[in-house]
Amino acid sequence: MNVFVIGIGLIGGSFVKDIKAKMPEAKIFGIDANPEHLEEALALGLIEYKATYSDLDKADFVIVSIPVNATVKELPKILDIVHDDCVVCDAGSTKELICRALANHPKRRNFLACHPIAGTEFSGPSAAINGLYQGKTNIICEVEKTAFKLQEKALEVFQSLGMRIRYMNPKAHDKHIAYVSHLSHISSFMLGKTVIEKEKNERDIFDMAGSGFESTVRLAKSSPAMWTPIFEQNKENVIDTLNEYIQNLTDFRELLLADDFEGIYKEMNNTNKIKSILKGIPLNKK
Amino acid sequence: MNVFVIGIGLIGGSFVKDIKAKMPEAKIFGIDANPEHLEEALALGLIEYKATYSDLDKADFVIVSIPVNATVKELPKILDIVHDDCVVCDAGSTKELICRALANHPKRRNFLACHPIAGTEFSGPSAAINGLYQGKTNIICEVEKTAFKLQEKALEVFQSLGMRIRYMNPKAHDKHIAYVSHLSHISSFMLGKTVIEKEKNERDIFDMAGSGFESTVRLAKSSPAMWTPIFEQNKENVIDTLNEYIQNLTDFRELLLADDFEGIYKEMNNTNKIKSILKGIPLNKK
Numbered sequence: 001m002n003v004f005v006i007g008i009g010l011i012g013g014s015f016v017k018d019i020k021a022k023m024p025e026a027k028i029f030g031i032d033a034n035p036e037h038l039e040e041a042l043a044l045g046l047i048e049y050k051a052t053y054s055d056l057d058k059a060d061f062v063i064v065s066i067p068v069n070a071t072v073k074e075l076p077k078i079l080d081i082v083h084d085d086c087v088v089c090d091a092g093s094t095k096e097l098i099c100r101a102l103a104n105h106p107k108r109r110n111f112l113a114c115h116p117i118a119g120t121e122f123s124g125p126s127a128a129i130n131g132l133y134q135g136k137t138n139i140i141c142e143v144e145k146t147a148f149k150l151q152e153k154a155l156e157v158f159q160s161l162g163m164r165i166r167y168m169n170p171k172a173h174d175k176h177i178a179y180v181s182h183l184s185h186i187s188s189f190m191l192g193k194t195v196i197e198k199e200k201n202e203r204d205i206f207d208m209a210g211s212g213f214e215s216t217v218r219l220a221k222s223s224p225a226m227w228t229p230i231f232e233q234n235k236e237n238v239i240d241t242l243n244e245y246i247q248n249l250t251d252f253r254e255l256l257l258a259d260d261f262e263g264i265y266k267e268m269n270n271t272n273k274i275k276s277i278l279k280g281i282p283l284n285k286k
Numbered sequence: 287m288n289v290f291v292i293g294i295g296l297i298g299g300s301f302v303k304d305i306k307a308k309m310p311e312a313k314i315f316g317i318d319a320n321p322e323h324l325e326e327a328l329a330l331g332l333i334e335y336k337a338t339y340s341d342l343d344k345a346d347f348v349i350v351s352i353p354v355n356a357t358v359k360e361l362p363k364i365l366d367i368v369h370d371d372c373v374v375c376d377a378g379s380t381k382e383l384i385c386r387a388l389a390n391h392p393k394r395r396n397f398l399a400c401h402p403i404a405g406t407e408f409s410g411p412s413a414a415i416n417g418l419y420q421g422k423t424n425i426i427c428e429v430e431k432t433a434f435k436l437q438e439k440a441l442e443v444f445q446s447l448g449m450r451i452r453y454m455n456p457k458a459h460d461k462h463i464a465y466v467s468h469l470s471h472i473s474s475f476m477l478g479k480t481v482i483e484k485e486k487n488e489r490d491i492f493d494m495a496g497s498g499f500e501s502t503v504r505l506a507k508s509s510p511a512m513w514t515p516i517f518e519q520n521k522e523n524v525i526d527t528l529n530e531y532i533q534n535l536t537d538f539r540e541l542l543l544a545d546d547f548e549g550i551y552k553e554m555n556n557t558n559k560i561k562s563i564l565k566g567i568p569l570n571k572k
Contacts (some may be wrong), residue, residue, distance in 0.1 A: 147331045187477050207452050216504070231550060248476040
């Protein structure tokens with residue numbers, strides 16, 4: 001099987017790392033707009049061959065792991081080239097615009113819209129790790145629009161990587177993911193900004209910050225190039241989550257101003273149930 | 287050396303766990319308002335003897351690790367009982383009110399105001415872990431008000447646990463810690479609240495939440511009994527941090543509404559410097 005990874009960073013790199021481990025017979029080809037990343041991926045052994053779009057007619061399985069704005073532009077071109085038995089999967093954190101962009105593509109049946117819920121705050125080929133997808137959820141949208149035998153081919157790969165599959169429509173995906181992923185990134189980036197702005201002397205942060213702070217701002221290390229287009233494509237849902245988050249913070253501030261510490265206790269106590277909700281979420285290596 | 291731990295949970299329990307490991311000759315006595323916690327601490331081997339305030343005259347080293355509102359009430363009583371060569375340390379996340387409450391106590395020189403920057407989101411005796419304080423910062427306030435030989439005694443213990451010492455005045459401590467610790471807890475609790483409110487069906491959260499969300503809401507598992515009095519004692523500083531955080535989130539929302547994605551990229555890119563700031567912060571086990 002010829003596996004092509006387009007965009008060889010954390011997501012694509014970790015993906016082919018595991019594919020090669022589980023399916024040694026697979027040949028791994030890499031395509032990347034950044035020639036240095038391609039060289040690095042080759043040096044790291046993530047890919048076996050450097051390739052270009054003109055080689056895509058040899059592809060049996062394509063994983064597209066590039067920023068979502070580039071995904072919308074590139075997927076139609078990629079589908080134009082691949083043969084009829086090739087399945088093309090994306091890995092974007094938004095699904096509605098991507099699915100809409102391909103709705104009428106003659107090769108729509110070769111595309112499987114995917115969002116593997118996995119990652120770390122790091123990026124680039126050197127961020128690729130083994131087992132990133134083990135036990136993680138892969139959300140597949142509009143599965144009925146993909147040729148059945150190509151669904152099967154993709155599921156076989158995902159299952160070999162240990163992924164749980166969940167089917168969803170693009171609209172529901174984008175709404176839910178805004179809450180459990182996109183909002184977390186904004187809250188983390190703005191927390192980091194607030195502290196950096198205040199603490200002119202970074203030494204203070206280093207000395208006083210503990211693991212709690214580090215955990216809460218971890219996502220503020222994420223790649224702006226990856227995240228800006230996600231916020232752009234999911235703008236409406238993200239604004240809804242921000243409105244509710246800002247309102248909850250404002251209400252909490254009101255309780256403080258009113259010295260209603262019983263109310264503050266209740267707020268925190270009610271939210272403690274997140275413990276049971278989160279139980280069982282597989283954590284990524286960091 | 288007779289070591290008394292008053293409040294035998296995550297902080298006090300981890301503290302005496304390490305003391306016993308580094309100083310096997312130390313005798314560990316436990317006092318706790320909750321008899322079940324005391325029994326549990328004994329069963330877990332965190333303490334060797336159950337004790338009461340009437341035994342405190344035997345104490346050479348006392349660590350007070352109870353909610354900060356209780357600390358303000360109990361410290362004066364504890365100091366009344368201990369002998370002249372006993373050093374009493376607290377571990378509170380606020381320092382100004384505690385130092386003020388003891389300013390005129392006849393035994394003020396027996397007290398060392400401490401804030402070990404260490405912890406996890408868990409609580410109770412069973413949350414106590416080995417090596418929690420290794421490489422962590424212990425902030426000491428008003429050190430000059432503590433008898434010199436008692437400072438030395440306490441530093442010897444802290445250093446044997448691998449802690450870095452940093453001296454600060456209570457006002458600066460409470461202001462800085464509001465940014466790097468107290469605000470993180472509020473941002474995390476309100477993020478958890480926002481998602482719980484939205485996702486009536488918790489199954490969706492479980493399936494779609496990844497390690498990024500888990501990391502960002504981790505602190506929402508923290509104990510309301512511990513945190514409510516912290517927010518009460520540090521109310522003014524916490525409100526300042528909340529005002530700035532809410533403003534930054536509101537500005538980010540404005541950029542989204544204005545489709546200023548270049549501005550959004552810049553915001554995230556500037557905050558990426560948190561990477562270098564955080565480098566080297568020792569993470570607690572979870």
